[in-house]
Amino acid sequence: MSEAANELLRIESLSAGYAQPVLRPLSLQLGVGEILGVVGPNGCGKSTLLAALTGSARLFSGQIVKRAGLRLSLQQQQPPIIDGLPFNAAELIALTGATAQGLPPWLAARLGERLDQLSGGQLQFLYLWACLQAPADVVLLDEPTNNLDPEGVAFLEGVLQRRASEGAGLLVVSHDARFIDAVCTRTMRLQ
Amino acid sequence: MNTDVLFDPLFAEPFATGLTFAILLPLLGCYLRLRDEWLAALAFAQTAAAGSLLAMLFGLPLALGGLAAGGLAASLKHAFEGATRGAQGAAYAMLLLLGWGVSVLLVANLPLAERMGHALFDGQLYFTDRSHLITAGVFTILALTVLRGLSRRLLLAHFFPDFFRARGLSERRAHFAFDLLIAGALALATMSIGVMGAFALIFVPPLIAFSWADGWRPAILLSLAAGLASYIASFALALLLDQPFGPLLGLLLVSGGVFSALLRSFLGRN
Numbered sequence: 001m002s003e004a005a006n007e008l009l010r011i012e013s014l015s016a017g018y019a020q021p022v023l024r025p026l027s028l029q030l031g032v033g034e035i036l037g038v039v040g041p042n043g044c045g046k047s048t049l050l051a052a053l054t055g056s057a058r059l060f061s062g063q064i065v066k067r068a069g070l071r072l073s074l075q076q077q078q079p080p081i082i083d084g085l086p087f088n089a090a091e092l093i094a095l096t097g098a099t100a101q102g103l104p105p106w107l108a109a110r111l112g113e114r115l116d117q118l119s120g121g122q123l124q125f126l127y128l129w130a131c132l133q134a135p136a137d138v139v140l141l142d143e144p145t146n147n148l149d150p151e152g153v154a155f156l157e158g159v160l161q162r163r164a165s166e167g168a169g170l171l172v173v174s175h176d177a178r179f180i181d182a183v184c185t186r187t188m189r190l191q
Numbered sequence: 192m193n194t195d196v197l198f199d200p201l202f203a204e205p206f207a208t209g210l211t212f213a214i215l216l217p218l219l220g221c222y223l224r225l226r227d228e229w230l231a232a233l234a235f236a237q238t239a240a241a242g243s244l245l246a247m248l249f250g251l252p253l254a255l256g257g258l259a260a261g262g263l264a265a266s267l268k269h270a271f272e273g274a275t276r277g278a279q280g281a282a283y284a285m286l287l288l289l290g291w292g293v294s295v296l297l298v299a300n301l302p303l304a305e306r307m308g309h310a311l312f313d314g315q316l317y318f319t320d321r322s323h324l325i326t327a328g329v330f331t332i333l334a335l336t337v338l339r340g341l342s343r344r345l346l347l348a349h350f351f352p353d354f355f356r357a358r359g360l361s362e363r364r365a366h367f368a369f370d371l372l373i374a375g376a377l378a379l380a381t382m383s384i385g386v387m388g389a390f391a392l393i394f395v396p397p398l399i400a401f402s403w404a405d406g407w408r409p410a411i412l413l414s415l416a417a418g419l420a421s422y423i424a425s426f427a428l429a430l431l432l433d434q435p436f437g438p439l440l441g442l443l444l445v446s447g448g449v450f451s452a453l454l455r456s457f458l459g460r461n
Contacts, residue, residue, distance in 0.1 A: 054357035072357040080350060085225060086401050086410035087350070095347050096354060114405055131354060140357070 006031040008070060008138050008169040009053070014062035016045070016052035021060045023048045028188060030138065030169040035160060037180035038173045040190030046173040049190075050074060050140045053171075073136035077143045079127050082115040089113060089126055098133035104155050120147040125156070132159055138169045145176045157183045196430045205383075206426055208319045209436075210419075211327040212380040215334055216389060217396035217418030219373055221411055222338075222345050224397040226366075227280075231268075231373060232393040234283040236386040237290030238264040239378035240311040244297045244304050253307075254326060254382055261374030264290075269367045314385025314437030316426075323383055330379055334372055341369055346407070388437035392418055395444035399451040421447060 010029040015021045023045030030036050038046050051057035053064060054074050073096070090111040093100050100111055107122055107129075115123060124147040132139055141160075145153050153176075160183050164170055174180050180187055196202070223229050242260020243253040268282040298308040310318075344365040348355045355362060373393075380389035396417035397410070404410035425440035432439075 051353075054353060055359070056353065056356050074353045074357040076351075076353040080352065081227075082350075084401060086404035086406060087346075088406040091407050092350060095343070095350060112405065127351075130351070134354070 008032060008067050010065045011049075011053075012063050012065070014049075014052060014064060015060040016048055016057045017060060018048075018058060022057075023052065024191065025062060026190070027062075030171055032167050032169060033164050034186060035164050035170040035172060035184045037184030037187040038171065038190060039175070039177065039180055039187060044190040046190060047077065047142055050142055050171070050173060053140060067137070070138060071136045072138050072140065073131045073134045074140040075128050075131035075142060075144060077146065079123060082123070084116065085114075087115050089115065089118065092126060093130045093133070096130045096134035098130045102133075102159075103129060104152075106151075121149055121152055124148055125152050128156065129159070132163055136168065138171065139163065141170065141172045141174075143174055143176075144172065145174060145179050153179060194431065197427055202317065202426075202430065204321055204324050205316045205319045208324045208327050208383050209316050209422060209426060211324075211331040212376070212384055212389065213392060213418045213422035214415065215331045215376055216380060216392040217400075217414040218335070218338065218411060219376055220393040220397040221400065221407075221414050222342070222369060223373065223393065224401060225345065225349055228283070229394050230280060230283040230287075231370070232377060233386075233390050234268075234286035234290065235261055235264055235374045235377040236381050236389050237294070238286050239290075239374070239381045240308070240386050241290040241293035241297070242378070243311055243382065244294055244308060247304065247307055248297065248301065254323075254379060257378035257382060258375055260290075261378035262371060265367065265370035265374040268370060269363070273363070310385075311381055312386045313435060314383065314388045316383050316385075316388075316436050319383045327379055327383065330375060334376055337368070337372055341365060341372075345369060384440070385437040388440050391441040391444045392422065395448045396421070398448050402451060402455045417444075417447065 008030050012027050013025045014023065014027070015025045016023045022043070026049065028036070038049065040046055048057050052059060054072060088111065089107070090100060092115060100108065104125070107125055110118060110122065118126065128141070128144055131141070144156060148156065157179070160170055160172070172180065172184060220229070220232070223231055239257040239261045242256040244256070245260070246253050246256020264286050268286060271282040271285065294308055297304040344360065348362045348365055352362065377389050377393070380392070384392070396414040399417045400410045400413035404413050421440060421443045425436060425443050428434070429436040429439050
Protein backbone atom coordinates (compact mmCIF):
# COMPACT_ATOMS: atom_id res chain seq x y z
CA MET A 1 0.00 0.00 0.00
CA SER A 2 1.38 3.45 -0.91
CA GLU A 3 2.11 5.96 1.84
CA ALA A 4 -0.74 8.23 0.72
CA ALA A 5 -3.26 5.38 0.68
CA ASN A 6 -2.02 4.28 4.08
CA GLU A 7 -2.38 7.74 5.63
CA LEU A 8 -5.34 8.38 7.94
CA LEU A 9 -4.51 11.89 9.08
CA ARG A 10 -1.72 14.43 8.75
CA ILE A 11 -0.89 17.47 10.84
CA GLU A 12 1.18 20.25 9.28
CA SER A 13 2.89 22.92 11.42
CA LEU A 14 -0.06 22.99 13.78
CA SER A 15 -0.21 25.44 16.66
CA ALA A 16 -3.31 25.09 18.83
CA GLY A 17 -4.66 26.15 22.21
CA TYR A 18 -7.51 28.05 23.77
CA ALA A 19 -7.14 31.77 24.59
CA GLN A 20 -3.45 31.42 23.65
CA PRO A 21 -1.44 28.74 21.84
CA VAL A 22 -0.50 25.80 24.08
CA LEU A 23 0.83 23.45 21.43
CA ARG A 24 3.94 24.68 19.62
CA PRO A 25 4.04 24.14 15.83
CA LEU A 26 3.96 20.41 15.26
CA SER A 27 3.80 18.09 12.27
CA LEU A 28 2.95 14.40 12.28
CA GLN A 29 1.11 11.78 10.35
CA LEU A 30 -0.73 8.64 11.35
CA GLY A 31 -1.21 5.65 9.13
CA VAL A 32 -3.31 2.49 9.09
CA GLY A 33 -2.26 0.03 11.78
CA GLU A 34 0.05 2.49 13.53
CA ILE A 35 0.16 3.17 17.25
CA LEU A 36 1.77 6.56 17.72
CA GLY A 37 2.82 7.46 21.27
CA VAL A 38 3.00 11.13 22.27
CA VAL A 39 5.01 11.93 25.38
CA GLY A 40 6.27 15.11 27.03
CA PRO A 41 6.19 17.15 30.22
CA ASN A 42 3.01 18.63 31.72
CA GLY A 43 1.73 21.65 29.81
CA CYS A 44 3.48 20.85 26.53
CA GLY A 45 0.13 20.45 24.78
CA LYS A 46 -0.41 16.68 24.58
CA SER A 47 -4.10 16.85 25.47
CA THR A 48 -4.47 20.05 23.42
CA LEU A 49 -3.26 18.08 20.41
CA LEU A 50 -6.15 15.63 20.89
CA ALA A 51 -8.58 18.51 21.45
CA ALA A 52 -7.40 20.12 18.22
CA LEU A 53 -7.99 16.88 16.33
CA THR A 54 -11.59 16.69 17.59
CA GLY A 55 -12.35 20.36 17.04
CA SER A 56 -12.46 21.32 20.73
CA ALA A 57 -9.35 23.55 20.64
CA ARG A 58 -8.62 26.64 18.59
CA LEU A 59 -6.16 26.32 15.72
CA PHE A 60 -3.74 29.28 15.54
CA SER A 61 -1.73 28.13 12.54
CA GLY A 62 -1.09 25.10 10.38
CA GLN A 63 -3.67 22.53 9.35
CA ILE A 64 -5.10 19.10 9.99
CA VAL A 65 -5.78 16.92 6.95
CA LYS A 66 -8.09 13.97 7.57
CA ARG A 67 -8.94 11.20 5.13
CA ALA A 68 -12.43 11.74 3.70
CA GLY A 69 -15.11 10.23 5.91
CA LEU A 70 -12.64 9.55 8.73
CA ARG A 71 -14.35 8.45 11.96
CA LEU A 72 -12.61 9.51 15.15
CA SER A 73 -13.01 8.06 18.60
CA LEU A 74 -11.65 9.79 21.70
CA GLN A 75 -11.26 8.60 25.27
CA GLN A 76 -11.11 11.53 27.64
CA GLN A 77 -8.81 11.78 30.63
CA GLN A 78 -11.58 12.86 33.03
CA PRO A 79 -14.79 10.81 32.84
CA PRO A 80 -17.96 12.85 33.54
CA ILE A 81 -19.75 12.76 36.88
CA ILE A 82 -21.72 9.53 37.13
CA ASP A 83 -22.67 9.52 40.83
CA GLY A 84 -26.38 8.96 41.33
CA LEU A 85 -27.09 8.20 37.68
CA PRO A 86 -28.93 4.96 36.86
CA PHE A 87 -26.67 3.88 34.02
CA ASN A 88 -25.04 0.47 33.80
CA ALA A 89 -21.87 -0.80 32.18
CA ALA A 90 -23.66 -2.57 29.31
CA GLU A 91 -25.56 0.61 28.43
CA LEU A 92 -22.36 2.66 28.47
CA ILE A 93 -20.61 0.34 26.04
CA ALA A 94 -23.60 0.25 23.71
CA LEU A 95 -23.72 4.08 23.55
CA THR A 96 -20.61 4.33 21.35
CA GLY A 97 -21.65 1.41 19.17
CA ALA A 98 -19.11 -0.93 20.82
CA THR A 99 -19.88 -4.50 21.88
CA ALA A 100 -19.03 -6.25 25.13
CA GLN A 101 -17.54 -9.26 23.34
CA GLY A 102 -13.95 -9.78 24.47
CA LEU A 103 -14.17 -7.78 27.70
CA PRO A 104 -11.88 -9.03 30.47
CA PRO A 105 -13.72 -11.47 32.75
CA TRP A 106 -13.43 -9.17 35.79
CA LEU A 107 -15.48 -6.58 33.92
CA ALA A 108 -17.74 -8.84 31.87
CA ALA A 109 -19.19 -10.16 35.13
CA ARG A 110 -20.28 -6.65 36.15
CA LEU A 111 -22.00 -5.49 32.96
CA GLY A 112 -25.40 -5.18 34.64
CA GLU A 113 -24.11 -2.99 37.48
CA ARG A 114 -24.51 0.76 37.76
CA LEU A 115 -21.47 2.85 36.92
CA ASP A 116 -21.43 4.38 40.39
CA GLN A 117 -20.97 0.89 41.86
CA LEU A 118 -17.73 0.24 39.93
CA SER A 119 -14.19 1.04 41.07
CA GLY A 120 -12.13 3.81 39.44
CA GLY A 121 -10.05 1.26 37.54
CA GLN A 122 -13.08 -0.67 36.30
CA LEU A 123 -14.72 2.57 35.18
CA GLN A 124 -11.56 3.71 33.39
CA PHE A 125 -11.31 0.40 31.56
CA LEU A 126 -14.98 0.52 30.65
CA TYR A 127 -14.62 3.98 29.11
CA LEU A 128 -11.49 2.86 27.28
CA TRP A 129 -13.26 -0.19 25.96
CA ALA A 130 -16.28 1.80 24.77
CA CYS A 131 -14.03 4.19 22.83
CA LEU A 132 -11.57 1.58 21.57
CA GLN A 133 -14.27 -0.77 20.29
CA ALA A 134 -16.46 1.96 18.80
CA PRO A 135 -16.61 1.88 15.00
CA ALA A 136 -13.70 4.24 14.20
CA ASP A 137 -10.72 4.63 11.89
CA VAL A 138 -8.61 6.61 14.37
CA VAL A 139 -8.69 6.17 18.13
CA LEU A 140 -7.27 8.90 20.37
CA LEU A 141 -6.39 7.93 23.93
CA ASP A 142 -5.49 10.39 26.70
CA GLU A 143 -3.56 8.85 29.61
CA PRO A 144 -5.23 5.44 29.16
CA THR A 145 -3.34 3.72 31.98
CA ASN A 146 -4.65 6.07 34.70
CA ASN A 147 -6.23 4.07 37.54
CA LEU A 148 -5.47 0.72 35.89
CA ASP A 149 -3.71 -2.06 37.79
CA PRO A 150 -0.94 -4.12 36.04
CA GLU A 151 -3.46 -6.72 34.94
CA GLY A 152 -5.62 -4.00 33.35
CA VAL A 153 -2.60 -2.41 31.62
CA ALA A 154 -1.51 -5.77 30.22
CA PHE A 155 -5.01 -6.43 28.89
CA LEU A 156 -5.13 -2.94 27.39
CA GLU A 157 -1.85 -3.50 25.54
CA GLY A 158 -3.36 -6.56 23.87
CA VAL A 159 -6.54 -4.69 22.93
CA LEU A 160 -4.57 -1.80 21.38
CA GLN A 161 -2.40 -4.14 19.33
CA ARG A 162 -5.43 -6.08 18.13
CA ARG A 163 -7.24 -2.86 17.17
CA ALA A 164 -4.19 -1.70 15.19
CA SER A 165 -3.90 -5.05 13.44
CA GLU A 166 -7.54 -4.64 12.37
CA GLY A 167 -6.56 -1.43 10.52
CA ALA A 168 -7.20 1.39 12.95
CA GLY A 169 -4.64 4.11 13.65
CA LEU A 170 -4.10 4.90 17.32
CA LEU A 171 -2.66 8.03 18.90
CA VAL A 172 -1.78 7.54 22.54
CA VAL A 173 -0.88 10.37 24.94
CA SER A 174 0.70 9.08 28.14
CA HIS A 175 3.15 9.73 30.95
CA ASP A 176 3.66 5.99 31.31
CA ALA A 177 6.99 5.45 29.51
CA ARG A 178 6.92 1.68 29.99
CA PHE A 179 3.46 1.43 28.45
CA ILE A 180 4.41 3.65 25.51
CA ASP A 181 7.54 1.58 24.87
CA ALA A 182 5.61 -1.67 25.09
CA VAL A 183 2.71 -0.80 22.84
CA CYS A 184 3.63 1.96 20.38
CA THR A 185 5.07 1.44 16.93
CA ARG A 186 6.45 5.00 16.94
CA THR A 187 6.95 7.66 19.61
CA MET A 188 6.96 11.45 19.40
CA ARG A 189 8.26 13.69 22.19
CA LEU A 190 6.74 17.16 22.63
CA GLN A 191 8.78 19.92 24.26
CA MET B 192 -67.50 10.33 50.92
CA ASN B 193 -69.15 10.29 47.52
CA THR B 194 -67.16 8.04 45.18
CA ASP B 195 -69.57 8.58 42.27
CA VAL B 196 -67.73 11.81 41.52
CA LEU B 197 -64.75 9.75 40.35
CA PHE B 198 -66.78 8.49 37.40
CA ASP B 199 -68.50 11.76 36.55
CA PRO B 200 -68.03 12.36 32.76
CA LEU B 201 -67.52 16.03 33.59
CA PHE B 202 -64.02 15.21 34.83
CA ALA B 203 -63.03 12.80 32.05
CA GLU B 204 -61.40 15.39 29.78
CA PRO B 205 -59.53 17.18 32.57
CA PHE B 206 -58.29 13.78 33.78
CA ALA B 207 -57.07 12.81 30.31
CA THR B 208 -55.40 16.20 29.83
CA GLY B 209 -53.43 15.84 33.06
CA LEU B 210 -52.66 12.23 32.22
CA THR B 211 -50.74 13.25 29.08
CA PHE B 212 -48.48 15.44 31.23
CA ALA B 213 -48.15 12.69 33.85
CA ILE B 214 -46.65 10.59 31.05
CA LEU B 215 -44.51 13.24 29.39
CA LEU B 216 -43.06 15.22 32.30
CA PRO B 217 -41.51 12.33 34.31
CA LEU B 218 -39.80 11.13 31.11
CA LEU B 219 -38.40 14.55 30.28
CA GLY B 220 -37.40 14.92 33.92
CA CYS B 221 -35.02 11.95 33.63
CA TYR B 222 -32.99 13.78 30.97
CA LEU B 223 -33.09 17.02 32.96
CA ARG B 224 -31.75 15.18 35.99
CA LEU B 225 -29.10 13.50 33.85
CA ARG B 226 -27.86 16.97 32.93
CA ASP B 227 -28.33 18.21 36.49
CA GLU B 228 -30.54 20.97 35.12
CA TRP B 229 -33.71 20.34 37.10
CA LEU B 230 -33.94 24.02 37.99
CA ALA B 231 -34.75 24.54 34.31
CA ALA B 232 -38.21 23.11 34.97
CA LEU B 233 -39.10 25.81 37.45
CA ALA B 234 -37.53 28.55 35.33
CA PHE B 235 -39.36 27.53 32.15
CA ALA B 236 -42.69 27.05 33.96
CA GLN B 237 -42.38 30.46 35.63
CA THR B 238 -41.48 32.16 32.34
CA ALA B 239 -44.35 30.40 30.55
CA ALA B 240 -46.79 31.63 33.20
CA ALA B 241 -45.55 35.19 32.67
CA GLY B 242 -45.99 34.72 28.91
CA SER B 243 -49.57 33.53 29.38
CA LEU B 244 -50.38 36.59 31.47
CA LEU B 245 -48.90 38.84 28.80
CA ALA B 246 -50.96 37.04 26.14
CA MET B 247 -54.08 37.67 28.21
CA LEU B 248 -53.18 41.36 28.34
CA PHE B 249 -53.16 41.50 24.54
CA GLY B 250 -56.25 39.33 24.12
CA LEU B 251 -54.30 36.37 22.69
CA PRO B 252 -54.72 32.68 23.58
CA LEU B 253 -52.94 31.87 26.85
CA ALA B 254 -51.31 28.74 25.42
CA LEU B 255 -49.81 30.79 22.61
CA GLY B 256 -48.29 33.23 25.09
CA GLY B 257 -46.97 30.39 27.24
CA LEU B 258 -45.41 28.56 24.30
CA ALA B 259 -43.88 31.75 22.90
CA ALA B 260 -42.44 32.69 26.29
CA GLY B 261 -41.13 29.14 26.78
CA GLY B 262 -39.46 29.21 23.35
CA LEU B 263 -38.00 32.63 24.09
CA ALA B 264 -36.71 31.40 27.46
CA ALA B 265 -34.98 28.43 25.82
CA SER B 266 -33.39 30.75 23.24
CA LEU B 267 -32.25 33.21 25.93
CA LYS B 268 -30.76 30.39 27.97
CA HIS B 269 -28.96 29.10 24.88
CA ALA B 270 -27.56 32.56 24.07
CA PHE B 271 -26.65 33.27 27.70
CA GLU B 272 -24.73 30.02 28.09
CA GLY B 273 -22.93 30.64 24.81
CA ALA B 274 -21.81 34.04 26.08
CA THR B 275 -20.83 33.00 29.62
CA ARG B 276 -18.51 30.02 29.84
CA GLY B 277 -18.53 28.21 33.17
CA ALA B 278 -21.81 29.76 34.34
CA GLN B 279 -23.88 26.62 33.76
CA GLY B 280 -27.22 26.92 35.51
CA ALA B 281 -27.01 30.68 35.97
CA ALA B 282 -29.38 31.16 33.04
CA TYR B 283 -32.14 29.39 34.95
CA ALA B 284 -31.84 31.71 37.93
CA MET B 285 -31.99 34.68 35.54
CA LEU B 286 -35.10 33.26 33.84
CA LEU B 287 -36.75 32.61 37.20
CA LEU B 288 -36.22 36.22 38.19
CA LEU B 289 -37.43 37.44 34.81
CA GLY B 290 -40.62 35.36 34.95
CA TRP B 291 -41.28 36.34 38.53
CA GLY B 292 -40.73 40.05 37.85
CA VAL B 293 -43.04 40.16 34.82
CA SER B 294 -45.77 38.10 36.55
CA VAL B 295 -45.82 40.15 39.73
CA LEU B 296 -45.90 43.44 37.83
CA LEU B 297 -48.83 42.24 35.70
CA VAL B 298 -50.71 40.87 38.68
CA ALA B 299 -50.16 44.12 40.60
CA ASN B 300 -51.49 46.28 37.78
CA LEU B 301 -54.29 44.25 36.20
CA PRO B 302 -57.19 42.93 38.31
CA LEU B 303 -57.93 40.07 35.89
CA ALA B 304 -54.27 39.07 35.82
CA GLU B 305 -54.32 38.51 39.56
CA ARG B 306 -57.00 35.84 39.26
CA MET B 307 -55.33 34.29 36.26
CA GLY B 308 -51.95 34.41 37.96
CA HIS B 309 -53.28 32.39 40.88
CA ALA B 310 -54.88 29.91 38.49
CA LEU B 311 -51.62 29.46 36.59
CA PHE B 312 -49.55 28.91 39.69
CA ASP B 313 -52.03 26.67 41.52
CA GLY B 314 -53.36 24.85 38.45
CA GLN B 315 -56.80 24.84 36.85
CA LEU B 316 -57.07 21.25 35.71
CA TYR B 317 -60.82 20.95 36.38
CA PHE B 318 -61.50 23.86 34.06
CA THR B 319 -59.67 22.44 31.07
CA ASP B 320 -61.75 21.47 28.04
CA ARG B 321 -61.43 19.44 24.87
CA SER B 322 -59.17 22.01 23.18
CA HIS B 323 -56.66 21.65 26.04
CA LEU B 324 -56.83 17.87 25.75
CA ILE B 325 -56.23 17.91 22.00
CA THR B 326 -53.32 20.36 22.32
CA ALA B 327 -51.78 18.34 25.15
CA GLY B 328 -52.27 15.03 23.32
CA VAL B 329 -50.78 16.23 20.03
CA PHE B 330 -47.84 17.90 21.78
CA THR B 331 -47.14 14.80 23.88
CA ILE B 332 -47.06 12.54 20.83
CA LEU B 333 -44.76 14.96 19.00
CA ALA B 334 -42.54 15.41 22.05
CA LEU B 335 -42.18 11.66 22.62
CA THR B 336 -41.24 11.19 18.97
CA VAL B 337 -38.59 13.93 19.15
CA LEU B 338 -37.30 12.63 22.49
CA ARG B 339 -36.88 9.17 21.02
CA GLY B 340 -34.60 10.66 18.38
CA LEU B 341 -32.76 12.89 20.82
CA SER B 342 -32.28 10.37 23.62
CA ARG B 343 -29.09 8.70 22.38
CA ARG B 344 -27.51 12.04 21.52
CA LEU B 345 -28.25 13.45 24.97
CA LEU B 346 -26.83 10.36 26.66
CA LEU B 347 -23.76 10.25 24.42
CA ALA B 348 -23.12 13.97 24.94
CA HIS B 349 -23.27 13.45 28.71
CA PHE B 350 -21.18 10.31 29.09
CA PHE B 351 -18.78 10.85 26.16
CA PRO B 352 -18.64 14.61 25.51
CA ASP B 353 -15.28 14.43 23.73
CA PHE B 354 -16.28 11.39 21.71
CA PHE B 355 -19.49 13.26 20.78
CA ARG B 356 -17.50 16.25 19.49
CA ALA B 357 -14.98 13.98 17.79
CA ARG B 358 -17.84 12.57 15.73
CA GLY B 359 -18.63 16.07 14.51
CA LEU B 360 -21.88 16.28 16.48
CA SER B 361 -23.04 19.53 18.08
CA GLU B 362 -23.80 19.41 21.79
CA ARG B 363 -25.28 22.88 21.70
CA ARG B 364 -27.74 21.96 18.97
CA ALA B 365 -28.88 18.80 20.77
CA HIS B 366 -29.28 20.65 24.05
CA PHE B 367 -31.15 23.53 22.43
CA ALA B 368 -33.61 21.10 20.84
CA PHE B 369 -34.11 19.49 24.25
CA ASP B 370 -34.57 22.87 25.96
CA LEU B 371 -37.26 23.78 23.43
CA LEU B 372 -38.99 20.49 24.18
CA ILE B 373 -38.88 21.13 27.92
CA ALA B 374 -40.04 24.72 27.53
CA GLY B 375 -42.99 23.69 25.33
CA ALA B 376 -44.05 20.85 27.62
CA LEU B 377 -43.92 23.05 30.70
CA ALA B 378 -45.71 25.94 29.00
CA LEU B 379 -48.65 23.68 28.15
CA ALA B 380 -48.58 21.82 31.47
CA THR B 381 -48.66 25.13 33.35
CA MET B 382 -51.97 25.99 31.63
CA SER B 383 -53.64 22.95 33.19
CA ILE B 384 -51.80 21.60 36.24
CA GLY B 385 -50.05 24.84 37.22
CA VAL B 386 -46.45 25.91 37.70
CA MET B 387 -45.79 23.92 40.86
CA GLY B 388 -47.77 20.84 39.78
CA ALA B 389 -45.75 20.69 36.55
CA PHE B 390 -42.51 21.20 38.48
CA ALA B 391 -43.43 18.42 40.92
CA LEU B 392 -44.17 15.99 38.08
CA ILE B 393 -40.91 16.70 36.25
CA PHE B 394 -38.71 16.77 39.36
CA VAL B 395 -39.81 14.14 41.89
CA PRO B 396 -40.47 10.96 39.82
CA PRO B 397 -36.92 10.92 38.35
CA LEU B 398 -35.53 11.64 41.82
CA ILE B 399 -37.25 8.48 43.09
CA ALA B 400 -36.40 6.40 40.02
CA PHE B 401 -32.70 7.31 39.94
CA SER B 402 -32.04 5.92 43.39
CA TRP B 403 -33.64 2.52 42.64
CA ALA B 404 -33.04 1.69 38.98
CA ASP B 405 -30.04 -0.31 37.80
CA GLY B 406 -30.14 1.07 34.29
CA TRP B 407 -31.49 3.86 32.11
CA ARG B 408 -34.49 2.00 30.73
CA PRO B 409 -35.63 0.81 34.18
CA ALA B 410 -35.20 4.38 35.43
CA ILE B 411 -37.41 5.73 32.65
CA LEU B 412 -40.09 3.13 33.39
CA LEU B 413 -39.92 3.68 37.15
CA SER B 414 -40.13 7.45 36.74
CA LEU B 415 -43.14 7.02 34.47
CA ALA B 416 -44.82 4.67 36.97
CA ALA B 417 -44.18 7.06 39.88
CA GLY B 418 -45.57 10.00 37.91
CA LEU B 419 -48.68 8.15 36.75
CA ALA B 420 -49.44 6.62 40.15
CA SER B 421 -49.11 9.92 41.99
CA TYR B 422 -51.16 11.75 39.36
CA ILE B 423 -54.03 9.25 39.45
CA ALA B 424 -54.01 9.13 43.25
CA SER B 425 -53.95 12.95 43.54
CA PHE B 426 -56.74 13.39 41.04
CA ALA B 427 -58.94 10.90 42.87
CA LEU B 428 -58.12 12.34 46.30
CA ALA B 429 -58.77 15.90 45.14
CA LEU B 430 -62.23 14.92 43.90
CA LEU B 431 -63.12 12.79 46.92
CA LEU B 432 -61.90 15.31 49.48
CA ASP B 433 -62.98 18.37 47.46
CA GLN B 434 -59.47 19.84 47.62
CA PRO B 435 -57.32 21.64 45.00
CA PHE B 436 -55.45 19.17 42.79
CA GLY B 437 -52.05 20.87 42.44
CA PRO B 438 -51.08 21.03 46.13
CA LEU B 439 -52.27 17.43 46.69
CA LEU B 440 -50.09 16.25 43.77
CA GLY B 441 -47.10 18.14 45.14
CA LEU B 442 -47.58 16.80 48.68
CA LEU B 443 -48.10 13.24 47.51
CA LEU B 444 -44.96 13.35 45.36
CA VAL B 445 -42.89 14.90 48.14
CA SER B 446 -44.12 12.21 50.55
CA GLY B 447 -43.19 9.55 48.00
CA GLY B 448 -39.78 11.12 47.48
CA VAL B 449 -39.02 11.28 51.20
CA PHE B 450 -40.26 7.73 51.79
CA SER B 451 -38.17 6.46 48.88
CA ALA B 452 -35.03 8.21 50.15
CA LEU B 453 -35.51 6.87 53.69
CA LEU B 454 -36.14 3.34 52.47
CA ARG B 455 -33.14 3.51 50.14
CA SER B 456 -30.98 4.72 52.99
CA PHE B 457 -32.29 1.98 55.28
CA LEU B 458 -31.62 -0.70 52.69
CA GLY B 459 -28.14 0.68 52.18
CA ARG B 460 -27.35 2.13 48.77
CA ASN B 461 -26.91 5.79 47.81
